[in-house]
Amino acid sequence: MFKKLLSALALASVFVFGAFAYDGTVFSCEILDAYTSTDFDKIIGSDAFEQALLENLEDDVDGEVDKFFSITMDNIDEEDMDVIDGVEQYIDDNYTYSNGSTLATGILRNKNRDGADGWYVVSNYTKRNGWSHYMFYFHIAY
Numbered sequence: 245m246f247k248k249l250l251s252a253l254a255l256a257s258v259f260v261f262g263a264f265a266y267d268g269t270v271f272s273c274e275i276l277d278a279y280t281s282t283d284f285d286k287i288i289g290s291d292a293f294e295q296a297l298l299e300n301l302e303d304d305v306d307g308e309v310d311k312f313f314s315i316t317m318d319n320i321d322e323e324d325m326d327v328i329d330g331v332e333q334y335i336d337d338n339y340t341y342s343n344g345s346t347l348a349t350g351i352l353r354n355k356n357r358d359g360a361d362g363w364y365v366v367s368n369y370t371k372r373n374g375w376s377h378y379m380f381y382f383h384i385a386y
Contacts, residue, residue, distance in 0.1 A: 269352040270334055278344035281376065284368040288378045297364065301382060307359060311383035327351055328377055331365045343371045359385040
């Protein structure tokens with residue numbers, strides 16, 4: 245499960261930094277394995293997942309990952325909440341999903357000659373709970 249997710253994210257990160265330069269661009273949205281809410285929290289919410297995602301990003305971009313962190317209820321801001329709303333709308337508009345569907349979405353916030361930044365949002369849908377998300381911010385310096 246972990247390898248499939250990281251492979252999808254690696255592929256997405258390779259393409260993002262050469263192909264897109266528009267704020268809010270969804271550069272990747274990959275359907276992952278189906279997870280129960282418990283498994284989603286256990287796997288995607290783990291420190292091991294966060295570390296693996298960072299290492300994968302570092303391996304696949306031109307530049308240096310100089311900022312990377314999980315966005316939680318303690319540090320979320322209005323822009324982050326807007327991104328989550330946008331991700332849900334993007335998934336609704338472009339994908340068919342069912343109970344347990346899990347998707348990893350990459351969103352470019354900004355790109356210029358000095359670097360790029362954005363978010364990875366891993367989302368899980370269950371009939372009981374609706375959408376749940378884990379959100380990660382990254383900044384790449386060129």
